[in-house]
Structures are given as structure tokens and as C-alpha cells.
Amino acid sequence: xxxxxxxxxxxxxxxxxxxxxxxxxxxxxxxxxxxxxxxxxxxxxxxxxxxxxxxxxxxxxxxxxxxxxxxxxxxxxxxxxxxxxxxxxxxxxxxxxxxxxxxxxxxxxxxxxxxxxxxxxxxxxxxxxxxxxxxxxxxxxxxxxxxxxxxxxxxxxxxxxxxxxxxxxxxxxxxxxxxxxxxxxxxxxxxx
Amino acid sequence: xxxxxxxxxxxxxxxxxxxxxxxxxxxxxxxxxxxxxxxxxxxxxxxxxxxxxxxxxxxxxxxxxxxxxxxxxxxxxxxxxxxxxxxxxxxxxxxxxxxxxxxxxxxxxxxxxxxxxxxxxxxxxxxxxxxxxxxxxxxxxxxxxxxxxxxxxxxxxxxxxxxxxxxxxxxxxxxxxxxxxxxxxxxxxxxx
Numbered sequence: 001x002x003x004x005x006x007x008x009x010x011x012x013x014x015x016x017x018x019x020x021x022x023x024x025x026x027x028x029x030x031x032x033x034x035x036x037x038x039x040x041x042x043x044x045x046x047x048x049x050x051x052x053x054x055x056x057x058x059x060x061x062x063x064x065x066x067x068x069x070x071x072x073x074x075x076x077x078x079x080x081x082x083x084x085x086x087x088x089x090x091x092x093x094x095x096x097x098x099x100x101x102x103x104x105x106x107x108x109x110x111x112x113x114x115x116x117x118x119x120x121x122x123x124x125x126x127x128x129x130x131x132x133x134x135x136x137x138x139x140x141x142x143x144x145x146x147x148x149x150x151x152x153x154x155x156x157x158x159x160x161x162x163x164x165x166x167x168x169x170x171x172x173x174x175x176x177x178x179x180x181x182x183x184x185x186x187x188x189x190x191x192x
Numbered sequence: 193x194x195x196x197x198x199x200x201x202x203x204x205x206x207x208x209x210x211x212x213x214x215x216x217x218x219x220x221x222x223x224x225x226x227x228x229x230x231x232x233x234x235x236x237x238x239x240x241x242x243x244x245x246x247x248x249x250x251x252x253x254x255x256x257x258x259x260x261x262x263x264x265x266x267x268x269x270x271x272x273x274x275x276x277x278x279x280x281x282x283x284x285x286x287x288x289x290x291x292x293x294x295x296x297x298x299x300x301x302x303x304x305x306x307x308x309x310x311x312x313x314x315x316x317x318x319x320x321x322x323x324x325x326x327x328x329x330x331x332x333x334x335x336x337x338x339x340x341x342x343x344x345x346x347x348x349x350x351x352x353x354x355x356x357x358x359x360x361x362x363x364x365x366x367x368x369x370x371x372x373x374x375x376x377x378x379x380x381x382x383x384x
Contacts, residue, residue: 001241001364001365001368002368004234004237004238005330005368007237008230008233008234008237008327008330009330009331009334011230011233012215012216012230012331012334013216013217014226015215015218015222015226015230016215016217016218023204023207023208024204024205025205025208026207026208028220030207031226033225033226033229033230034206034207034223034225034226034229036229037225037226037228037229037232037256038200038203038204038207038225040229040232040256041200041203041256041257042196042200044253044256044298045196045199045200045294045298046196047298048295048298049193057249057252060249060252060253060256061236061252064229064232064233064236064252065233102237103240106236106237106239106240135200138197138200138201139201139204142201142204172193173193176193176194176197
């Protein structure tokens with residue numbers, strides 16, 4: 001039991017990591033803990049648009065653990081170019097440290113979920129990655145392009161970066177967002 | 193699809209609701225979104241201590257939606273006496289409004305999960321309630337009794353309020369916390 005408590009107190013630190021999206025109506029940045037909660041519910045809510053083979057329970061489990069390595073590494077915006085191999089190696093080291101606080105079986109289970117998410121080579125991980133990639137787009141569309149403008153991210157960079165994973169995991173979601181993104185471009189919600 | 197997006201933007205507001213626990217190392221209060229993420233992982237991590245009949249996927253689904261009504265009602269500390277019937281009626285009204293943004297089937301599914309959590313009359317909801325009740329205790333034990341001291345909550349009130357639900361849902365967790373709470377009392381971590 002003490003191992004489980006030590007783990008749950010360790011992951012408490014994810015509430016202190018900052019992403020680039022601000023919580024609408026507040027000045028502070030969103031953190032990966034509340035983000036993980038939100039995408040778990042986005043995935044569940046989108047179930048009707050997932051491939052029939054998708055086990056939604058595993059999708060949710062993946063989404064709940066996928067950002068835990070950021071306790072050690074911090075969050076890196078998806079639009080940063082280069083260095084991803086090193087960052088992912090650092091995140092792997094981090095999750096091994098953090099999951100390693102748990103009894104062996106539970107630790108192995110979480111690590112397998114984290115690795116499946118990163119691999120993106122199962123229907124579940126493709127769907128999970130699509131939802132994770134789509135969430136900041138949905139929030140930016142509702143928040144006047146806040147993190148795109150603050151970080152100078154153009155329409156073209158957004159589409160190039162998010163389209164492949166969203167389309168691969170949830171075509172209907174991409175079809176919806178593609179139209180919204182074009183409208184946002186017309187309104188000037190992007191950086192340059 | 194637009195209904196799902198409207199729902200996910202509505203529940204974004206849960207990130208702005210404040211609980212009474214401060215995030216360790218920060219001045220701000222925890223919100224129910226990140227709390228829901230944390231207890232979903234606490235439940236998963238405690239699986240070996242759950243009754244064998246417990247469907248952990250339903251526990252997690254319940255925990256992800258159980259606080260959504262607080263978007264309209266705000267969070268009320270568990271130690272507040274009286275008025276719970278009115279507060280729960282207000283929360284029910286709130287979740288009906290919020291889940292009602294979704295297509296009917298998804299809305300019905302979430303409402304059923306919310307009601308099962310509130311009922312506490314299935315193994316899953318008892319386990320989910322135990323985990324929800326235990327989390328602020330675990331955080332207070334690690335944070336020098338912060339919300340107990342700030343709100344003048346005594347050792348006796350904590351035990352009286354949290355013991356029944358934690359014991360009913362996860363005996364091993366209560367056995368662990370009982371010892372920790374007694375040690376915390378000796379250290380003077382409670383209010384009066």
C-alpha cells in the first residue's frame with residue numbers, strides 16, 4: 001500500500017507542469033493532469049466515431065498515463081522542430097522511474113500502456129493520439145487561437161502537424177476540424 | 193460532432209472550480225478536473241485491493257464524470273454539515289444540463305454513471321466513493337494537514353466523515369489510513 005501512496009503523491013507533481021494553452025477565463029496555463037482528464041472524456045464521447053475494433057477502456061487507460069513523464073521533462077509544444085528522439089528517451093526514463101514506485105505488475109502494466117501510446121501502432125493508440133492531438137486545436141478554436149498566436153504558429157504548421165495523427169485515428173474528427181481550421185484562418189486566429 | 197465539441201468545451205469550465213486542497217508547491221487550489229484524473233489513477237493502482245467483482249473500467253468512468261455538476265454548483269467540502277440534499281439536487285440539475293449537450297445515448301450513459309456513483313449501492317460505486325474520499329486525506333497527510341488546518345477540521349471530524357465510505361469500498365485502504373491519521377493527530381496536523 002505504501003508503494004501505491006508514494007506513486008500517487010509522485011504523480012501529484014503533474015499538476016504543476018504547464019502546457020501552452022491557458023485555461024479559458026483564467027490567466028494560468030493548463031496542466032497535463034487536467035488535460036488528461038479532458039481527453040479521456042473526449043475519447044469516451046467520440047466512441048461512435050472510433051473504429052469498431054477499438055477497446056475504449058484501453059484508450060482511456062493510455063490517456064490517463066501518457067503525459068506522466070512530463071513530471072521530469074516538462075511539456076514540449078508539438079510544433080517544436082527536432083530533438084524529439086532525445087525528449088522521448090528522457091520521457092521513457094522518467095516513466096520508468098515513476099511507474100517503478102509501484103508493485104512490479106502494476107508498473108509493467110502502466111509502462112506497456114505508455115509504450116503503446118507512443119508506438120501509435122494499434123487502433124487504440126491511434127485513436128488516443130488523435131484525441132490528444134485534437135484537444136488543443138479544439139481549445140484554440142474556442143479561445144481566439146491563444147496559444148497559436150502567443151507562439152507564432154501558422155495555419156500551415158498546425159495542419160501539417162496535427163492532420164496525420166487525427167486523420168489516422170479518427171477521420172470524422174479531422175473532417176470536422178478541417179472546416180473549422182479554414183474558418184479560423186479566415187478570421188486570422190493564427191500566428192505567423 | 194458539434195454536440196460533442198460543445199460538451200467538451202462546457203466541461204472545460206471544471207478546470208476553474210476550486211477545491212480546498214492546495215497543489216503542493218503552488219499557492220493555487222486544486223480543481224476537480226485534475227482531482228478526477230488523479231483518483232482515476234488511484235483506483236487503477238489499488239485494483240488488487242478491490243473486491244473481485246469490481247469492474248474497474250466502470251469505476252474509472254464514474255470517477256471521470258462524478259464532479260462535473262460542480263461546474264454549476266461549485267465544490268463543497270465534505271465536512272460541511274447539512275444542506276446536502278439541496279446540493280445534490282442542484283448537482284443533478286447541473287449534470288442533466290451539461291450531459292444534455294450530447295447525443296441522447298451518450299448523455300444517458302454519463303447520467304447513469306453519475307447516478308450510480310451517487311447511489312453508492314454497487315461494488316463499483318462503493319470503491320469509487322472510497323477512492324474519492326481518501327484522496328484529500330492522502331494529500332493532507334503529505335501536506336502538513338493544509339486544508340484541515342485552514343478550515344478548522346479536527347481529527348474526530350475527519351475520521352467520522354471519511355471512515356464509513358473508505359471502509360465500505362476498500363478496507364485495506366482504510367486500515368492503512370487509520371494508522372497514518374493517528375500519527376498525524378500526534379503531530380498536530382488537524383484544526384480544532
